[in-house]
Amino acid sequence: MALRPMMWGPLSAVGVSLAVLTYIVDQIHKWYMINVFDIDRLQPVKVVPGFDLVMVWNYGISYGWFASHSQATRWILIALSLLAAVLLWIWLARQARPMVAAAIGLVLGGALANATDRLVHGAVADFFHLYVAGFSWYVFNIADMAIVAGVLVLMYDSFTYQEKQTDN
Numbered sequence: 001m002a003l004r005p006m007m008w009g010p011l012s013a014v015g016v017s018l019a020v021l022t023y024i025v026d027q028i029h030k031w032y033m034i035n036v037f038d039i040d041r042l043q044p045v046k047v048v049p050g051f052d053l054v055m056v057w058n059y060g061i062s063y064g065w066f067a068s069h070s071q072a073t074r075w076i077l078i079a080l081s082l083l084a085a086v087l088l089w090i091w092l093a094r095q096a097r098p099m100v101a102a103a104i105g106l107v108l109g110g111a112l113a114n115a116t117d118r119l120v121h122g123a124v125a126d127f128f129h130l131y132v133a134g135f136s137w138y139v140f141n142i143a144d145m146a147i148v149a150g151v152l153v154l155m156y157d158s159f160t161y162q163e164k165q166t167d168n
Helices: 003-007 012-036 071-093 098-121 142-160
Strands: 045-048 051-058 124-132 135-140
Touching: 003 071, 012 051, 012 071, 012 098, 012 124, 012 142, 051 135, 071 098, 098 124, 098 142, 124 142
Parallel strands: none
Antiparallel strands: 045 051, 051 124, 124 135
């Protein structure tokens, strides 16, 4: 298989554009919250009932699973994120459906943004805290929202997409 078709397809620009946009928005937001807004000093900031801005460094993956302060874990998580990014890129290059390409782009951008946090800070910066009636949802960031949105679109597509049937 030729390298070019494996690495760039008809809808790659759609996915890459959303990945770049997601990455930039997430990184600017994190920079602003840490360096300008100074969330670490001001936290918690009550936005509306059930939603606060806080500063949490996530040393694990989603929900803080596999959290560890060890350098080995940090580099393993960075490597896994980069491997996932390569696989997502290859998947994106093979897409013929815009909705799937867009969803892959959101996941790719979010994964690379969180990998950058691990590389630069040693952990992922999270700020958004949702809670209701004593139940506290995990703390998350824009990259996490993009990943979840992308995965939800991919799930929706997997349940609703029907290939055109051809009669021979």
